[in-house]
Amino acid sequence: MNLPPSRVRIRTDQPAAPPSSPNGAGSVALPDAVTTSAEAHWDVPAEVVFDSRDVSVFYGAKQALAGVNLGIRRGQITALIGPSGCGKTTFLRSLNRMNDSVPSFRIEGEILYHGHDIYGGNVDQVEVRRRIGMVFQKPNPFPKSIYDNIAWAPRNLGMRSGLSDRVEKALRGAALWDEVKDRLKDSALGLSGGQQQRLCIARAIAIEPDVLLLDEPASALDPIATGAIEDLMHSLKGRFTIVIVTHNMQQAARVADRTAFFSLETGGEKPVGSLIEFDDTERIFSSPRDPRTRDYVTGRFG
């Protein structure tokens, strides 16, 4: 249960980026960003929660993701953006082993979580997901009451004491308490889409995970509900490490501290999802180093 919070310094010995990419395409370059970025605060050794080392993902014979090197820092919001099919959701779902249920899924490389290999031999996927929660694109509340939706996981994980306090805290944390406090016994299916999604976030934070993975959490919601989710992310940041996949570039710009741009690389015969650039969000959107990132964020493709 209790992993020692290993403070991992950001690696400066970057595993060499493919030398064939002088434009910085392969330089996924955490260290670059750290050492050369003008923002001085990155010089403070930040704690890395996820350290992805040369991660490639295959579905059967098809390669979905190639050579991703990426460090995700504690307490920050990291956004993964890019065109459809670029592997960003695949990467996200690899972080808590949600892809394990895909029969032909195979992963190469290493994803270190606080220094432990997520795909290591003695790692239990249920324990992984207990610490790394996930919220999906489409709100998926259980067909139970609002209260039972939140209380379900704590009950099953043996966190029974102070359950109603925990439920209230989770609902307050997800900025939903005031809207539902008088109808906790009502079915969660009666909530609006935006409320359901906040309920799903509340359900995820009720078990106090370390990390929250959000897979396009607002893509099925209207702008007002989306705004509520984004405000919520700001309030959860710090307490949780958040990784969000989004199609919406403005959303990434609004919420994320750091942004990773994925795209389809057509170097080989078949296009393969790759990480093109990873940097402070501001930099990705104002002065990206890679021309492909610039084309994407300025709306020239995707």
Added chain:
Amino acid sequence: MSGSSDPAGFGGKPQAYDPAAPLTPTGNLRRRQIFSKVTEYMATIAALGAIAVLVIVVFAVVRHGADAISWDFITKGAPEGVAPALVGSAIIVAIATMIATPLGVLVALYLNQYAGRRAAGFVSLTMDVMNGLPAIIIGIFIFTFMVKKQGTLAIGQAGWIGGVALSIIMVPLIARGTQGVLRLIPKSQSEAADALGVARWRTVLSVILPSALGGILTVTILSIARAAGETAPLLLLTSNGDISRVVLNPLEALASGPVRIYTLSEEANPEGFTEAWGLSLLFISFILFASMGARALLARSKRKTSS
């Protein structure tokens, strides 16, 4: 491919009809319409025929059996009534249900949650084959295995053995039916549960099964309705039960509805015929009401899970 002058590629032929003509049928449309009507009528007649069979059977049973129905008929043993057969059938079917429901639901959970594609295909096929197995074969198998004096277990006739045989008929029905119900539960639900770091069996118990409960109940009732009418295995396994008094002990041979109907209609006794009709009426009403109730229940639980 002459290009720009003939973009649609019909080779520059004149149009097959005059677009300005009145919109009455042209060409072979008249013939196609007649054919379409004939097909429609034949399909409708076939459907009506199927309903007619049920209506005629029910009508015949009601007409011949209604006279037999009385309070004594339902509450007393032979010669006035058929209470032992009713109680016996209830006990036998209850035993079958107790065996078959957990097994069938577990098989469905295996198919839905745990099996790989090939294993699932194989088990599904097995269930379908079992479903098609003639009841008499199940009866003979259990008879040789458990009842016959020179057989493996040589227990002799008993109500619970009839229950075992009926459970073999019920398991594939419950398994396949429950599998269908489980399939209706959105995958996003088990995904949501997985993402919360809760072990799969807890998810099954507290998310998946509750969602499927209405459907499982329906499927079970339908399979009970089917098993309650099975005669062949019971003739071999529990046919010499006491028909004059109600027996509750399933270790003894029990009278049962189908067997009683069979023996009554074999007798050369017109009153026996009326009794057989009366018992048939009781059974057919039970099956009709159980099936209709089950369908209504299923419709309700579908509405509940899919909104």
